[in-house]
Amino acid sequence: MSKNVAISVSEVSKSFRLPHERYSSLKQSAMHIFSKRTYSNFQAVEDISFEVKQGEFFGIVGRNGCGKSTLLKMLAGIYVPTRGSVKIHGSLSPFIELGVGFNPELTARENVFLNGAILGLTRKEIEERFGEIITFAELEEFVDQKLKNFSSGMQVRLAFSIAIQAQSEILLVDEVLAVGDSSFQKKCFDVFRRLKKEGRTIVFVTHDMTNVQEFCDRVLVMGEGKKLALTGPDQASDLYNRLNAENDLDEMEQLNEQSRWGNGKVKIKSVEFLDASGKSSRVLKTGKAMTVRVTIEPTKEPLPLLVGLAFYQADGTHIAGPNSDGVAISSHESKIEFSIDKLPLVEDTYYTTVALFSQKSNETYDYIDKGFSFAVGGVKHSFGNMALFGEWRAK
Amino acid sequence: MDTAVTAFTMPLFTHTPKVEINASRNYWSMVRELALTDFKLKYQGSFFGYLWSLMKPLAIFGVLYLVFSVFVRIPGSDIANYPVYLLLGIVLWNYFAESTNNAMRSIVDKGDLIRKVYFPRIVILISNSISALITLLLNLLIIVVFMLIAQIYPTPLAVLGFFALTLELYLLCLGVSFFLAALFVRFRDFAYIWEVALQLLFYASAIIFPLSIVPGRYLQLLTLSPITQIIQDARKLLISPATITTFDSVHSWLHLIPYIIPLLLTIFGYLYFERAASRFAEDV
Numbered sequence: 001m002s003k004n005v006a007i008s009v010s011e012v013s014k015s016f017r018l019p020h021e022r023y024s025s026l027k028q029s030a031m032h033i034f035s036k037r038t039y040s041n042f043q044a045v046e047d048i049s050f051e052v053k054q055g056e057f058f059g060i061v062g063r064n065g066c067g068k069s070t071l072l073k074m075l076a077g078i079y080v081p082t083r084g085s086v087k088i089h090g091s092l093s094p095f096i097e098l099g100v101g102f103n104p105e106l107t108a109r110e111n112v113f114l115n116g117a118i119l120g121l122t123r124k125e126i127e128e129r130f131g132e133i134i135t136f137a138e139l140e141e142f143v144d145q146k147l148k149n150f151s152s153g154m155q156v157r158l159a160f161s162i163a164i165q166a167q168s169e170i171l172l173v174d175e176v177l178a179v180g181d182s183s184f185q186k187k188c189f190d191v192f193r194r195l196k197k198e199g200r201t202i203v204f205v206t207h208d209m210t211n212v213q214e215f216c217d218r219v220l221v222m223g224e225g226k227k228l229a230l231t232g233p234d235q236a237s238d239l240y241n242r243l244n245a246e247n248d249l250d251e252m253e254q255l256n257e258q259s260r261w262g263n264g265k266v267k268i269k270s271v272e273f274l275d276a277s278g279k280s281s282r283v284l285k286t287g288k289a290m291t292v293r294v295t296i297e298p299t300k301e302p303l304p305l306l307v308g309l310a311f312y313q314a315d316g317t318h319i320a321g322p323n324s325d326g327v328a329i330s331s332h333e334s335k336i337e338f339s340i341d342k343l344p345l346v347e348d349t350y351y352t353t354v355a356l357f358s359q360k361s362n363e364t365y366d367y368i369d370k371g372f373s374f375a376v377g378g379v380k381h382s383f384g385n386m387a388l389f390g391e392w393r394a395k
Numbered sequence: 396m397d398t399a400v401t402a403f404t405m406p407l408f409t410h411t412p413k414v415e416i417n418a419s420r421n422y423w424s425m426v427r428e429l430a431l432t433d434f435k436l437k438y439q440g441s442f443f444g445y446l447w448s449l450m451k452p453l454a455i456f457g458v459l460y461l462v463f464s465v466f467v468r469i470p471g472s473d474i475a476n477y478p479v480y481l482l483l484g485i486v487l488w489n490y491f492a493e494s495t496n497n498a499m500r501s502i503v504d505k506g507d508l509i510r511k512v513y514f515p516r517i518v519i520l521i522s523n524s525i526s527a528l529i530t531l532l533l534n535l536l537i538i539v540v541f542m543l544i545a546q547i548y549p550t551p552l553a554v555l556g557f558f559a560l561t562l563e564l565y566l567l568c569l570g571v572s573f574f575l576a577a578l579f580v581r582f583r584d585f586a587y588i589w590e591v592a593l594q595l596l597f598y599a600s601a602i603i604f605p606l607s608i609v610p611g612r613y614l615q616l617l618t619l620s621p622i623t624q625i626i627q628d629a630r631k632l633l634i635s636p637a638t639i640t641t642f643d644s645v646h647s648w649l650h651l652i653p654y655i656i657p658l659l660l661t662i663f664g665y666l667y668f669e670r671a672a673s674r675f676a677e678d679v
Contacts, residue, residue, distance in 0.1 A: 118425055120425075
């Protein structure tokens, strides 16, 4: 089926050599001519392979700095891969950003011709489409105004209107829709739908999972320059959300000053969160099963334990505090689990406090305050602080 | 597949990456728009517009003429039609100086474009050279006026020869520009180096003084420079047959050297530039 391939990327890597000291002048170069230069190699993209089919709406997602822009620049031909090859079948839009080459000192009309030429249109083609460009951008009254007098929204509108005229079979789109008001954004999406219908191949880099789910056929998820997954839009947005959440959790735990006290007769070794499938995960789902597993260091003498948990929202609101009062738990066991069938927490990040007390006296063995965190991926359109799993009935 | 195939691959052990550009795209409209924009912006907001590009060589001419042929009176400045002779030298020199200076900065100045759009980087240099050529053609109009005043009417063959020299000068500028533009991306020192080099070349190119006052040994050296050769040949063709040219001072096959230099500079400059160009987006 290689006939239908629009872009094929095979084993592409890109590294940037960052000299520890950059010699931007001859003197510096000359002075260091005999000393061995040290470089750190920054691997921006590592061994990525994929194919984009003709007519496909292909998404690339990943956190900032994961190498997606570098990859896009290699597709556009702006960067040359360090290793591997990129093959493009068909004409390709050579730009990754809108309004490149716009000059504030020129009028809108002059900028249309300049930008159009940069994107590969001939003067004749631009003349033919000039009216259409200006109408789409809603700038009829400002054609002969200098661009420097335009608002940023007007500039983006103009840039987008020119860009969609570039009649290439493959379009590269890098988060163009961050600017512009909502009515113009809607127009942009209409254009995307039209292009998709026309069978144009679109490579779309974005952060917005709603866009991914609406438009993309397949999605490449990147992390630290590597390919994490190449899947459908739903799985991709799940993965992306999980990556984001994990990162947020790490930051949260770093920020949170952990406090731990207790006499240490029994000690908490680790705390895990298990999802519905029983796998350890820090991202859980509203309405699905969840288990908190506390692992302790077993003691020689069995001590009767009272295990307490406390759940807090990210802002510190205490929302629940279950404990094992009335359940016989001995410090002989190493794993203690607290299970919920349907998690009533909504989309947010949460802290958990875990504490071990004596069942008989007031002794506190171990107390870790807000030491563990997890995120909940929610059900869309839920309001308030918790989910109630009730049933609606009309009589 | 009826569409062109574009491929960018970089084999492990070679320095020049294989870059196949979509053959269906024509970059001349981009060259033209960039050159036009350059020219438009240069004099925008000034009252006299591109008249200023005519004023500059005239002003330099006025000063040099006063100093060297009225106050100091260098020997030899009494050659026929010395004012036009001097002005032609200044106009051609100005073209060389401005064209190379602008080209040197052009890649860095267009950094935004280079980081975000793919196009053959040579487009920038070609459009730059064309915009400089427009200024040269306008300046040559003053030469025509001066020649009419001085009642110099060159033969059609001489005019044709002059255009051949303009082409040689164009290639010389382009060749030098290839090196300067690529080097300037990595070493900003070239801004200062080239400023000094231009000063030296200005005096080495016999623009303000006639070559007849230069002692023999130096004369040979000076006339081996393609700039001197072009200016002297142009003066001989258009203005004063008495002008000393490379053919007059160098009596062996060596007199071909200044004609070969622009060609070699263009070829090797192009190769060097293309090799460096694949990294411009990272280095700029």
